Amino acid sequence: MSSGVEQASGQLPNQGEAQATASAPAAPANLMGMSPTQMRDWFASIDEKPFRATQLLKWIHQHGVDDFDQMTNLAKSLRSKLQDLAEIRPPVVVEEKLSSDGTRKWLIRVTGGSCVETVFIPEGERGTLCVSSQVGCSLDCSFCSTGKQGFNRDLTSAEIIGQLWIAAKSFDSLGSGKRRAISNVVMMGMGEPLMNFDNVVAAMQLMMDDNCYGLSKRRVTLSTAGVVPQMDRLADHVDVSLAISLHAANDELRNQLVPINRKYPIAELLRASRDYLARMPDQRRKLTVEYTLIDQVNDSLEDAAQLARLMVDIPCKINLIPFNPFPLSDYRRPSNNRIRAFQHYLMDKGYTATVRTTRGEDIDAACGQLAGAVNDLTRRSQRHRNKAESRIAATEVGN
Numbered sequence: 521m522s523s524g525v526e527q528a529s530g531q532l533p534n535q536g537e538a539q540a541t542a543s544a545p546a547a548p549a550n551l552m553g554m555s556p557t558q559m560r561d562w563f564a565s566i567d568e569k570p571f572r573a574t575q576l577l578k579w580i581h582q583h584g585v586d587d588f589d590q591m592t593n594l595a596k597s598l599r600s601k602l603q604d605l606a607e608i609r610p611p612v613v614v615e616e617k618l619s620s621d622g623t624r625k626w627l628i629r630v631t632g633g634s635c636v637e638t639v640f641i642p643e644g645e646r647g648t649l650c651v652s653s654q655v656g657c658s659l660d661c662s663f664c665s666t667g668k669q670g671f672n673r674d675l676t677s678a679e680i681i682g683q684l685w686i687a688a689k690s691f692d693s694l695g696s697g698k699r700r701a702i703s704n705v706v707m708m709g710m711g712e713p714l715m716n717f718d719n720v721v722a723a724m725q726l727m728m729d730d731n732c733y734g735l736s737k738r739r740v741t742l743s744t745a746g747v748v749p750q751m752d753r754l755a756d757h758v759d760v761s762l763a764i765s766l767h768a769a770n771d772e773l774r775n776q777l778v779p780i781n782r783k784y785p786i787a788e789l790l791r792a793s794r795d796y797l798a799r800m801p802d803q804r805r806k807l808t809v810e811y812t813l814i815d816q817v818n819d820s821l822e823d824a825a826q827l828a829r830l831m832v833d834i835p836c837k838i839n840l841i842p843f844n845p846f847p848l849s850d851y852r853r854p855s856n857n858r859i860r861a862f863q864h865y866l867m868d869k870g871y872t873a874t875v876r877t878t879r880g881e882d883i884d885a886a887c888g889q890l891a892g893a894v895n896d897l898t899r900r901s902q903r904h905r906n907k908a909e910s911r912i913a914a915t916e917v918g919n
């Protein structure tokens with residue numbers, strides 16, 4: 521196979537889909553998204569030794585190779601067997617955009633024709649890749665462009681890890697002796713990662729495996745809006761950094777901004793966060809609290825005081841994200857004075873509070889702006905458009 525850029529669409533099987541059925545020939549197994557354990561099990565299922573799994577993982581994820589014929593340490597007979605039974609299929613790059621500040625954004629088509637977005641943000645020695653986990657999002661946070669696109673489906677593990685593979689190849693940073701361009705991965709792109717638990721876990725295992733990308737667990741972060749039952753399961757599967765999308769310090773406001781709060785209110789979210797931290801082998805780990813500052817909605821000093829009281833017994837750093845406007849949203853970004861006042865209030869209370877610099881605005885890659893091209897199965901995008909149009913029409917009549 522050639523690189524992901526030219527791959528045509530087609531049926532992309534999950535590992536489970538690779539099983540034969542009685543009437544149809546087995547679809548080739550896509551090795552791209554198999555976790556190390558899944559890869560070993562798959563090689564055992566075709567009567568091959570487990571060390572073959574390690575060889576394949578290295579070829580795919582360390583060397584960026586997706587053509588069995590280039591895997592020179594495999595016998596010809598095994599390569600031919602793999603050609604018959606398997607494939608290495610990343611998703612397809614439709615477009616790559618470069619911002620004036622060095623931020624890059626890829627528009628990536630997945631099976632079914634929808635597109636997701638992946639963003640790379642360089643900051644000095646650090647390079648952070650923001651990875652998507654779903655086509656659209658099934659939650660509907662009121663300040664988020666992705667949420668307004670509706671929802672199509674979960675990404676497969678191949679489509680999730682494929683975003684890192686594509687980005688690393690685009691920087692020519694796969695292969696022996698190459699400089700690593702991507703030092704951090706955040707699961708903060710389109711979608712709620714914990715609504716796609718198994719595929720996200722498999723992809724994060726590949727990110728951290730020494731035979732693959734070898735990222736340290738401190739440098740892989742999963743961000744959740746608060747799917748509490750899955751937060752409770754997470755530590756059984758991976759040891760990654762945790763971020764919560766809080767955005768409000770009381771339930772009444774959070775119910776409006778982050779609707780999943782009606783199901784799992786703040787007290788439960790913080791209980792699950794505390795439990796997750798308590799189960800980490802490294803007890804110095806801190807929770808990251810993401811708080812989007814929206815003008816006159818959640819950015820007053822009273823909001824800051826509530827937030828300070830709320831987080832008092834949880835080791836955390838607070839990341840303030842000035843709202844990034846997107847079409848049809850009626851929220852506004854606060855003034856710099858209001859942002860600074862909020863930040864300084866928290867710092868005076870002893871918190872580490874940073875303001876996220878807006879990056880990639882000229883290519884719509886800033887936080888909360890990712891939209892992709894979602895074939896919306898929920899009709900939510902149409903409802904949002906209708907609502908926004910009525911709002912605009914009402915304003916025009918009022919004028």
Ligand code: SF4
Pocket residue numbers: 657658659660661664665666667668709710711712745765
């Ligand atoms: S903020 Fe996250 S969880 Fe909420 S709608 Fe956007 S992508 Fe989904």
